[in-house]
Amino acid sequence: MKQKQFLNLATSEEAEKRFWETVMPKPCGEEEINLQDSLRRVLARDVIARHNVPYFDRSNFDGYAVRAEDTFGAQETAPVCLSLNQEILACGVVPQNSVAKETATIIATGGVIPRGADAVVMIENTFSFEENEFGNKLVNILKPVVPTGGISLAGSDIGAGETVLRIGDRLGYRETGTLAALGEEKVWVWKRPKVGIISTGDELIAPGEKMGLGKVYDSNAMVISHAVEELGCEPLRFGIIPDKEAQLEATIRKALDTDFLILSGGTSKGEGDLNYRVFEKFSNPGILVHGVSLKPGKPLCLAVLEGTPAAILPGFPASATFTFNKFIDPILRAMSGLPPEQKTSLQASVPARLNSDKGRTEFHLVHLVRKAEGFKAYSTGKGSGSITGFARADGFMEIPRNTEMIEAGQEVNIQLLGEATRPADLMLIGSHCVGLDYLMGEMQKRGVSCRFLAVGSMGGLMAAKRGECDISGTHLLDEDSGIYNQHLLSPELHLHKGYRRSQGLIFRKDDKKFANFSNDFGKFFQQIINDPEVHMINRNRGSGTRVLLDRYLSDQQPSGFYQEAKSHNSVAAAVAQKRADWGFAIQSVAEGAGLGFIPIQDEEYDFVIPKERLQISEVTRFLSLLEERDIKKKLAELGLKT
Secondary structure (H helix, E strand, C coil): CCCCCCCCCECHHHHHHHHHHHHCCCCCCEEEEEHHHCCCCEECCCEECCCCECCCCEECCCEEEECHHHHCCCECCECEEEEEEEEEECCCCCCCCCCCCCEEEEECCCCECCCCCCEEEEHHHEEEEEECCCCCEEEEECCCCCCCCCEECCCCCECCCCEEECCCCECCHHHHHHHHHCCCCEEEEECCCEEEEEEECCCEECCCCCCCCCCEECCHHHHHHHHHHHCCCEEEEEEEECCCHHHHHHHHHHHCCCCEEEEECCCCCCCCCCHHHHHCCCCCCEEEEECECEECCCCCEEEEECCEEEEEECCCHHHHHHHHHHHHHHHHHHHHCCCCCCCCEEEEECCCCEECCCCCEEEEEEEEEEECCEEEEEECCCCCCCCCHHHHCCEEEEECCCCCEECCCCEEEEEECCCCCCCCCEEEEECCCHHHHHHHHHHHHCCCCEEEEECHHHHHHHHHHCCCCCEEEECCECCCCCCECHHHCCCCEEEEEEEEEEEEEEECCCCHHHCCCCCCHHHHHHHHHCCCCCCECEECCCCHHHHHHHHHHCCCCCCCCCCEECCHHHHHHHHHCCCCCEEEEEHHHHHHCCCEEEEEEEEEEEEEEEHHHCCCHHHHHHHHHCCCHHHHHHHHHCCCEC
C-alpha cells in the first residue's frame, strides 16, 4: 500500500479548538453513593454543614465548669473557694442544672458545658475539696480563667450553614473524614466517565509475557489507564488487537458504547497503520483532525465516532503522553466534573543552545537544577520513543512553532510535571457572608480556586492594607456621615460596591419573650439584655455585625456576651438550638433557619481591593461576576440587593 503524507497539518491551537467545540464536554450526570465508597470521587453538589462542629460547647480537659468572673484574683497563696454542684458531667451526659454564681460543676474532657458556665478550670489548677458549715463541698481554684477559657465553642471548627466542601472538589481522606464528622452517610458525586482503551499492533505483548525480537511491551495501555483513573474516569481495557482490520473494526464498534475511546499507535500514514483507516469508516461527524504541527505528537488523530469522542494517540510513549495531557486531559476533566488543571510553572534559563524545527510546536523534557542565580533547565535528550523520559523529567518547555532556536542563557517557562502544592488563585479575607460563599463557589466552577479567612470587616481591611489578600469583604458604617466603608480607605486601596443586606435581631418564633418587640424595640431590647436568664450570642471582634451590636449595647454586657460566633450562620444555629436566645444576623440567614427576624438596618457589603491587584485576572473575573445577570438573580434569591 502506498504511503501517504501529512500535507495539511493543523496547528495545536486549531486542533484543540476543533475537538473541544465538537465534543462540548460536560459531566456525565450525578449519583448519590455511600460515603465509604466516595474516596477519589468528585463532588456534584456543595456540602453545607447541617450543624456545628463541635455540636455543642465542650470542655477541652478534665476540670470544673465555672463562671470566669468567679475565678478572678485566684492564686496559689489565696485560692478562690467555689461551692461544688452535685451534678457530674461525664462525656455524653446532658447537663440538667445551671452553674450559678460562686459554684462549679465537675466536667470531663469533651463534656457538655452547662448553662451559666463560660469557662473550665483545669483540674491541675485546683486542690482537694473542703466542706463549709452547711456541709456543702468546696473546690479551691488556684488560677483564674478568662471567659471561654478551656472551652471549644459550638461551631468553632465548622459553623452550621457553612459551605464546607464545594462542587468539583475531589474527595480524599481529609474530605471524607470531614463529611463523617458532619454526620453525612451519603454524598452526591459525578458519575465516572467510562473510557475505552484499545492497544493495537502485532508487535505488542502484555507485561509478563516472554520478550522476543521485534516485540514491545504494551506500556501505553497502563499509562492511559492510570491517567484516566487519576482524572476520575473508569478505564475499560479491550486488550491488544492485532493488525487485522475486521477484528479492529469490530472491537471499536463494541467500545463505542463508552463515553470516550482511546487507541494508541497505527495513526501514521504508513503501510501497516490501520487505526486511522478504520476511523474513516465512521461518521457523526468522524475524523476532525489527523496530523498536528507538534513535535512530538505529529500523527495525532482526533475524532467523534457516532457521537462518541475518540482519539488515536501516537504509539511512542513520550508522544502518547504529551498528546494525552494536551488534548485528552482537559476533555476528561470536564466530563468528570473536575475544574481545569492548574498548571504549575517556573522560570529557568537554558544552559546550552537548543535547535528547533521551524513550523512545529516543540516540547522538550527537562531536568531542573537550582543555582544561586535561579533554575537551570537541562534537556533530557530523550526522544518520543523514550519510556523513562516522562518518569524522570521535572518538567518541559514549549518552543513556539515559528522559533528556530533557544539561545544559551535565555529565560524560558517550564511547566512542572506532577502535582505540586500551590497557593489559591484568589485570597479573600474579611467579613463572612452567604453571598460571598456563593460567589466563591461560582469562581471555583470556572477554574479559579479561592481561599477565605473570616476575620471580620476590620481584620480584612487591615489585611488588604498589608497586601495579604486580593479582596476583602467589609460592611463598616461611619456614624458621622452614615456612609459605609468609604471612611476607612487609604490611597492604596480601591472600593468596589457589592450589595445591600438587611441586618437585625434574630430569635426563636415560639419564644414569647420576643412577642412584643415590634411595638417598642428600644424598651424590649433593654428588658432582654438586663435579664440574666436571657442569653445572647455575640459576634467576633472586628466584624461589622459586632460594631453594630456594640452600638446598641452601649457598653452593657448581657448574659452570653463573651460567647462569640464567627458567622451569621453560626449565630442562627446557636439560637435555633437554644444555646442562645437572641443574636444579630442578616435576614436571609434567619429565614433559612426558620427564625424570627426584627430588622434593624440595611447595610452595604462591599469589596476592598489593593490597587496593585486590580489588574490581576482572577480579581477582574471576580468583579465581572458581580455584573452578570444570573449572578444578580441568585444573590437576590439569597436576600441580597444589588
